[in-house]
Amino acid sequence: MLKTDVLIIGGGLAGLSCAYHLERSGRRVSYLVLEKGDRVGGYAGSIVKNGFIFDHTGHLLHLHDPYGKKLILNLLKGNLYLRERRSWIYSNGIYTRYPFQANTYGLPQRVIEDCVVGFLKTAGQGSNHRLFKSPSFKHWALQTFGEGICKHFMFPYNEKLWRVPLNRMTTEWQGRFVPKPKLEEVLYGSLTDQKKFFGYNAAFRYPKRGGIQSLPDALAQRIQNLHLGARVTRVDLRERVAQVNGVGEIAFKFLVNTAPLNRFVDLISWVPSSVREAGRQLRFTDVYCLSLGVQRAGVSDRHWIYFPEKRFNFYRVGFSTNFSPHVAPPGATSMYIELSRRPGEGIDLAREEKRALEGLRSCGILKSSDRLLARHWIPMPCAYVLYDFQRERALHAIFTYLRGQKVESIGRYGAWKYSFMEEAILDGKRCAQKILGVAPKSSQKLPEVELKPLK
Ligand SMILES: Cc1cc2nc3c(=O)[nH]c(=O)nc-3n(C[C@H](O)[C@H](O)[C@H](O)COP(=O)(O)OP(=O)(O)OC[C@H]3O[C@@H](n4cnc5c(N)ncnc54)[C@H](O)[C@@H]3O)c2cc1C
Incomplete structure (x- = not known):
């Protein structure tokens, strides 16, 4: 032996x-x-297919220690690039900067009003959630960001990603992952295109x-x-x-x-x-990553985009060629589309791929004339453990x-x-x-x- x-x-x-x-x-x-x-x-x-190097969605190095x-x-x-994050949110037909809670400028007037008024109310209330020893994520988000930000981003995005009612989740996971802006930052970000960086990953490295x-x-x-x-x-x-x-x-x-x-x-x-x-x-939650090789350079100049709205079957889309141009043949774009599922829920990949491509065309990321040089599904069981x-x-x-x-x-x-x-x-x-x-x-x-x- x-x-x-x-x-x-x-x-x-x-x-x-x-x-x-x-x-x-x-x-x-x-x-x-x-x-x-x-x-x-x-x-x-990573997985190599038709000259593309596909990671398991985006894998970016955030080095803190x-x-x-x-x-x-x-x-x-x-063998490393250092990149300044370019992450965005797509909702109401426009792009706003990440994080949503500090960058509502450009959204329809009623959405901005909902978000700012809701946030102001939380400031007035003080931190009620401190009264609870372990609040749910839902309760914490409402207390921290207010109804508008929760309605227009926090709830739909997190429900799409985690696939469980948010009152069943704790807040232990979100410490460094969910940026909490100050009141003046929320106000400023509703009046102007605020370019300030928030969050733990303002810059990243990638091979x-x-x-x-x-x-x-x-x-x-x-x-x-x-x-x-x-x-x-x-x-x-x-x-x-x-x-x-x-x-x-x-x-x-x-x-x-x-x-x-x-x-x-x-x-x-x-x-x-x-x-x-x-x-x-x-x-836990399973992730399904649809990797695409598109025969067109510069499909987007962004690194990744969050999609909170239900009409898109994916919650996030990223562009790996913006991390490194060497992950695709010259003149092509490598991108990934992330969907999640509860374990055992089942997924019809052909159907979801069709929906994803339609979604990408409807928001102008893909053109109807775009040719795909590679497409590859990467199932990722147990991708996110559930708190x-x-x-x-x-x-x-x-x-x-x-x-x-x-x-x-x-x-x-x-x-x-x-x-x-x-x-x-x-x-x-x-x-x-x-x-x-x-x-x-x-x-x-x-x-x-x-x-x-x-x-
Ligand atoms: C969607 C997604 C995006 C992510 N993005 C980032 C990011 O941008 N930046 C970042 O820093 N991190 C990111 N991560 C996290 C990162 O992937 C993990 O932190 C890291 O890969 C964890 O490494 P690990 O060795 O703990 O686990 P794993 O990578 O899961 O390694 C465990 C290994 O054990 C093997 N194994 C399992 N069972 C057995 C068995 N019975 N016998 C033998 N071998 C077995 C598996 O095949 C696997 O190779 C992301 C994760 C996900 C899911």
Whole structure:
């Protein structure tokens, strides 16, 4: 039977980073990364079709942590553009700048009135929502932005994305993701085209060449023990053995999971029923990404556009060639269209594609004469974990159990959170440090463990 000190499930950024930091430590701790797919990167990976490099929707680098920034800049050595965000909202037949709540200038008079008057009322009321220990997202949005902004953007957009009633969602996820302008900014943005940047991602980086796949590839090049096409199908935490498709059994001392937490819980043999039940309470939203290669340069000069209105079946559209021109053949535009679904809801891709193309023509993004050089659907199950009122209790039950079993579950889906690429990399680093903190020092290699590269 193969043996390793640290078995890592998943070759996405979190798993690769954990392996990279174990390897870099210089300690003689053996590790093995198992990835079920035929490439590394998970959702931070790309697909090549007809000369286009399609990411899983937009994957832009927002670097906030000094170590994360240094590492990513080093990994991608000069292969990065720095871009100032150009994100917009399309509603009432016009474009307004992101975020909607601070940029209503140009919208029909009645919409501006609704938004500004509603916002003024919230300022008059003070923060009622502070009275509630954990308000719903719906309640919080109404208290924070007022009825008009909620009616014309916050509610329709978020309902389209999350696909659940907003009073079932908490506010824990939105801290850095939903900008909260000041009263003067809302007023100013209703009277003039305010060009001020709001939010956490006013600028972003993106690889010049290779799409976002170049980031996980750069990490993977720096680690030795990675096995692709290796799906973990069962984990026995008592015997410390994993069952892996095409490989067989692998014994481990430490286990690091980066697969979606609910699915991971289902892989564990002999798991207490309360933990299994907690896994089933974790909710999420699926995304379907329609990637298009259009035979026309400069279809839009924007980076991405939000679509809150129901008449469009998508919630967001982005233009990857504006991140880097090298993701498409010369003279072409690469773009992506994002739709979401509740899990198990089903989707008729042919029908949705027709509707999406009609929608894009109706708002003038595509012309009826446009020729498509490539089109490709990328289903993204479990793309967004849902912050509902069950989540925290369920996570508490699962993580209490996993801690007792000496298992780490990290990354956006392993830790079941709304986080980004840099954070997945930092999660991997922290996890490696934690393992190294309890692993024996360099000269005392764990005796019964042998390092066995599979690839
Ligand atoms: C629509 C969308 C847009 C996003 N946009 C951005 C953005 O602009 N900027 C940004 O920074 N972040 C963005 N993100 C977030 C980013 O994708 C994640 O933070 C990051 O990719 C998470 O990495 P991970 O390793 O935690 O998970 P994953 O990427 O999900 O990696 C987990 C890996 O585990 C593998 N796996 C699963 N089960 C098994 C098994 N049983 N056996 C073996 N392998 C298994 C999977 O194949 C996968 O490769 C976006 C996410 C989504 C969904």
